[in-house]
Amino acid sequence: MDTIKLTIDNREVEVPRGTTILKAAEQMGIKIPTLCHFELEGLALENRPGGCRVCVVEVVGRRNLAPACITECMPDMVVKTNSFRALNARRTVLELMLSDHPNDCLQCPKSGHCELQSLAADMGIRDIPYKGQQSQYAKEFSPSIVRDANKCIMCRRCESVCHEYQSVGAIGAIERGFPAVVSTAFGKNLTDTNCVLCGQCVAVCPTGALAEVDNTGKILRDIANPNVKTCVQVAPAVRVALGEEFGMPAGSIVTGKIAAALKAIGFDYVFDTDWSADLTIMEEGTEVIGRLKAYLAGDKNVKIPVMTSCCPAWVNFYEKFYPELRDYPSTAKSPQGMFGATVKTYFADKIGVPRKNLVCVSVMPCVAKKYECEREELGVNGDPDVNYSITTRELARLIKICNIDFNSLPDAEFDSPLGESTGAAVIFGATGGVMEAALRTAVEVLTGETLPRIDFEEVRGLDGVREATIPVPGVADLKVAVVYGLKNARMIMEQIKAGECPYHFVEVMACPGGCIDGAGQPYHHGDASIIRARHAAIYEADRRMPLRKSHENPEVQAIYKEFYGEPCSEKSHHLLHTIYFDKKIKFDID
Amino acid sequence: MxxxxxxxxxxxxxxxxxxxxxxxxxxxxxxxxxxxxxxxxxxxxxxxxxxxxxxxxxxxxxxxxxxxxxxxxxxxxxxxxxxxxxxxxxxxxxxxxxxxxxxxxxxxxxxxxxxxxxxxxxxxxxxxxxxKGADWFASIGTEKSKGTKVFALAGKINNVGLIEVPMGITLREIIYEIGGGIKGGKKFKAVQTGGPSGGCLTEKHLDTPIDYDSLVAAGSMMGSGGMIVMDEDDCMVAIAKFYLGFTVDESCGKCTPCRVGNRRLLEILTKITDGKGTMEDLEELKNLSAVIKDTALCGLGQTSPNPVLSTINNFWDEYVEHVTEKKCRAGQCKALKKYMIDPAKCKGCTACARACPVSAISGTLKNPHVINQLDCIKCGTCVEKCKFGAITVR
The missing domain is CATH 3.40.50.11540 (NADH-ubiquinone oxidoreductase 51kDa subunit)
Structure with missing residues (x-):
């Protein structure tokens, strides 16, 4: 490899050509502060505008200071990261940033997780010498995301993720000079833009400019209300991430503690979204088999590929960008939706509580789920199937508010009859999981024989686009694709539009690596090893399960016997499937 | 041009x-x-x-x-x-x-x-x-800056307009020969070159040959080729504020030093021209300007403090006057103007008191009047009304 030698803080270092000063210093154990710089290594997510200037260093012989994050090392370069000139400039830049920032850390949703706050602490800021004009933007609310532009430091991470990663382009820099800020076109509310509420902007925002809508207060009120019964469901990816909020290493599997904590908080019924993930496989898998058989029999009207429809941001994406292709995704509701519909019908009847007196809450790694709860078609006469959703981070806060020592909680079980699940359900939390779970069931149903191997390694991994051919003896070679990041989903949609899509079945998740890095998960601050640890934990959780195929879930089998009849029956069509709408945004410039 | x-x-x-x-x-x-x-x-x-x-x-x-x-x-x-x-x-x-x-x-x-x-x-x-050939072109100009340059000559000068001159010409030639000297026979004070990101040159630079290097060495630049001549009636702090106001408006907002730093710089300058500046503010002007120059992302940000730095370098006394004596010698900073009635000259005609839009002048008929400084908005109406030249502006 072509390497070069340079000196940083009086020590010589050898790095590959093209290495930035920041990376070279990092390799020597020198941590240069950064703010706008963001990278999720191996997940193709990065933001390098070189705009915040808190990483400036002195390069001997250079006229001005160099931003370490984007300046490449040169042979024999002499870099000083802690000269007075560099330190003074960095401090001044940070003070300038803080001089246009509301000093309301105590009430800020990012407090304790804010990169600006920790930088100010690290630099020992005690006073902001610059008094003057401050930005005065109104807070903006959407069903999932709260925007407080006064806290925007123009790092542009959200813009990069929205434009380049998701190909959505709902937010970007507007205005010039001091009023420059990241906002929507014409200052419209996020819901009136192309925003799909994936929330990755929230996940990468270093400050409190972007945060999730907080529903923890609602939960406490509902639990305290003697007139309602509360039930809660927990999504797969939550169990491999929540522990991080309590100091556990990334990838800790805390399923039992979550069940115990939710009971301690006071929910009447503590259920598992994994149960309805298995139910989803039954419905979606049956739909895939049906459409595939018709397609292979020569039916020209059937839409192939079938695409998954669990991810609410992805659903928003095709409703807003490709409404003409909305017949391709499966009609199956998401596991959250299926759970809600079942709770508010079957379970409400079973316990003899009218649906209006039953509050269904979900704990999700996601912020788009909050919007999914509000979808009119996922409720009855204005009563939502799932009343509201909270994120993994909100659950952590709730546990702390309720004085629960999470780390010492003994494991508990989820309640019956909507608590039992299989390994196929837990892998919904990672990219490729829905595909693998569907294959475990569909291949077995199609061939009528027990799978020789359960693990479909070929659809696993953390590459943004993965494809595989799964031989199904006697039926066909099944061509599948798994993508995450809506830019990759757009590529598939364009293939379909052009009539060039080679796949039978496609899984789409909006977030990097799937739900494990959903926008409601504990903040990773660009540390991709956290995502990898959660990814490994998901498959570890799968391995630990005694049952690993959705159709073997006894509580799912029971509900078909007792209530739904069979997958894709009339009843399940009514309760477990949905319709999609044309939500293409038409911009009227007035 | x-x-x-x-x-x-x-x-x-x-x-x-x-x-x-x-x-x-x-x-x-x-x-x-x-x-x-x-x-x-x-x-x-x-x-x-x-x-x-x-x-x-x-x-x-x-x-x-x-x-x-x-x-x-x-x-x-x-x-x-x-x-x-x-x-x-x-x-x-x-x-x-x-x-x-x-x-x-x-x-x-x-x-x-x-x-x-x-x-x-x-x-x-x-x-x-x-x-005409490279040799012909290279025969015009100086050792390092060849050929001609077009300047947009403007300001307090008799002949304004676009001029094309050989590199190496002196400011004196431009101002006094081509420009026909300062308007109204006033005293030359400075010339701003290079547009909003440039700097000011003073009397001591009048005989410097103008080329790329000498302008930079003098703390300014060729830039856009703008050349604005200022006379004794121009306040250099206000001039710095004017140019900085332009870059503040025109910053793209991408990098922190330019987006926030220039705004803060402008606020400090405004504080000074409003008569509220302190010596610490002057120090901060220097530090902030240096940091912006050192850290901004592009040429606009890196050069935006130039008008401040070059006026500080060349007209430090004026800055100090604004701060310590609350005085603007050019009389341009409205907040620092003080209107006073000379009791010896005032006949007590009441013309000024009647004309004052904010009733800041008190006094009785045939007795000397007084301007209440707290109420005075420095509009200058009283000066125009006084037939005895009793009101002076400082």
Missing amino acids: DRSLLEGDPHSILEAMAICGYCIGADKGLIYIRAEYPLAIHRLQVAIQQAEEYGLLGKDILGTGFNFEIELRYGAGAFVCGEETALIHSMEGKRGEPTFKPPFPAQSGYLGKPTNVNNVETYANIPVIIN
């Missing part, structure tokens, strides 16, 4: 661009021009059409096999879009803001392709150099 070139001789630019394309192997040229220059746009369009008709643009130019076409791209008049990377982004339909170099446009420019960016004035020199 670039506009006048485009309006007056658009063909020289088209010819130079075709020559440039021929040299670097490009077959496409783009002219980025402000949409607010309709005449220049019209004349360029006509010129492009004519050149195409004559076979000087288009396919197989003059039978050489060389193809070159030119298109116009319109800008919305953002100052920062003069920075080459911002200019390219604007042409691509993106937000007009600069990006870090490298990659330089020559490596990855318009739509990611290698791109050569040149200024209109640079191009205008090319056909002449080709026709």
Whole structure:
């Protein structure tokens, strides 16, 4: 490899050509502060505008200071990261940033997780010498995301993720000079833009400019209300991430503690979204088999590929960008939706509580789920199937508010009859999981024989686009694709539009690596090893399960016997499937 | 001056661009021009059409096999879009803001392709150099800065307008010979060169030969070729504030030092011209200016404190006067003006008191009047009304 030698803080270092000063210093154990710089290594997510200037260093012989994050090392370069000139400039830049920032850390949703706050602490800021004009933007609310532009430091991470990663382009820099800020076109509310509420902007925002809508207060009120019964469901990816909020290493599997904590908080019924993930496989898998058989029999009207429809941001994406292709995704509701519909019908009847007196809450790694709860078609006469959703981070806060020592909680079980699940359900939390779970069931149903191997390694991994051919003896070679990041989903949609899509079945998740890095998960601050640890934990959780195929879930089998009849029956069509709408945004410039 | 070139001789630019394309192997040229220059746009369009008709643009130019076409791209008049990377982004339909170099446009420019960016004035020199030869061109100017330069001469000077002069000419020649001296016989104070990012030159620079290097050495720059002459009635703090106000408006907002730093700099300057400045503020002006220069992303930000730094360097006394004596010697800073009635001259006619729009003047008939300084809005009406010259401004 072509390497070069340079000196940083009086020590010589050898790095590959093209290495930035920041990376070279990092390799020597020198941590240069950064703010706008963001990278999720191996997940193709990065933001390098070189705009915040808190990483400036002195390069001997250079006229001005160099931003370490984007300046490449040169042979024999002499870099000083802690000269007075560099330190003074960095401090001044940070003070300038803080001089246009509301000093309301105590009430800020990012407090304790804010990169600006920790930088100010690290630099020992005690006073902001610059008094003057401050930005005065109104807070903006959407069903999932709260925007407080006064806290925007123009790092542009959200813009990069929205434009380049998701190909959505709902937010970007507007205005010039001091009023420059990241906002929507014409200052419209996020819901009136192309925003799909994936929330990755929230996940990468270093400050409190972007945060999730907080529903923890609602939960406490509902639990305290003697007139309602509360039930809660927990999504797969939550169990491999929540522990991080309590100091556990990334990838800790805390399923039992979550069940115990939710009971301690006071929910009447503590259920598992994994149960309805298995139910989803039954419905979606049956739909895939049906459409595939018709397609292979020569039916020209059937839409192939079938695409998954669990991810609410992805659903928003095709409703807003490709409404003409909305017949391709499966009609199956998401596991959250299926759970809600079942709770508010079957379970409400079973316990003899009218649906209006039953509050269904979900704990999700996601912020788009909050919007999914509000979808009119996922409720009855204005009563939502799932009343509201909270994120993994909100659950952590709730546990702390309720004085629960999470780390010492003994494991508990989820309640019956909507608590039992299989390994196929837990892998919904990672990219490729829905595909693998569907294959475990569909291949077995199609061939009528027990799978020789359960693990479909070929659809696993953390590459943004993965494809595989799964031989199904006697039926066909099944061509599948798994993508995450809506830019990759757009590529598939364009293939379909052009009539060039080679796949039978496609899984789409909006977030990097799937739900494990959903926008409601504990903040990773660009540390991709956290995502990898959660990814490994998901498959570890799968391995630990005694049952690993959705159709073997006894509580799912029971509900078909007792209530739904069979997958894709009339009843399940009514309760477990949905319709999609044309939500293409038409911009009227007035 | 670039506009006048485009309006007056658009063909020289088209010819130079075709020559440039021929040299670097490009077959496409783009002219980025402000949409607010309709005449220049019209004349360029006509010129492009004519050149195409004559076979000087288009396919197989003059039978050489060389193809070159030119298109116009319109800008919305953002100052920062003069920075080459911002200019390219604007042409691509993106937000007009600069990006870090490298990659330089020559490596990855318009739509990611290698791109050569040149200024209109640079191009205008090319056909002449080709026709008359490099030696002829190099015979004009100084050792390091060759040829001529167009300046936009303006300000407190008798002859304003565009002038083309050989490099190496002195300020004295420009101001007193070409410019015909200072208006109204006032005293020369300074000349601002290089546009909003430039700096001020003073009396001591009058005999310095003007070229790229000497201007930089004197704390200014060639920049846009603007040359604004100031006389004794100009307040240098207010001048710095004026120029900084422009860059504050024109900053793209991408990097912190330019977006927030320049605003804070302007606020400190305003504090000083409002008579509320302290000596600490003056120190902060120096520190902040230095940091902005040192850390801003592009040329606009890096040079934006120049008007402040060069006036601090050359007119430090005026800054100190504003702060310690609350005095503006040029009488430009309204908040520092003080209107006073000389009791010896005042006849007590009450004309001033009756005319004062805020009733800040008190006094009885035939007795000397007094201006209440707290109420006075410094509008100057009283001075105009007084028939006895009893009211003075300090």
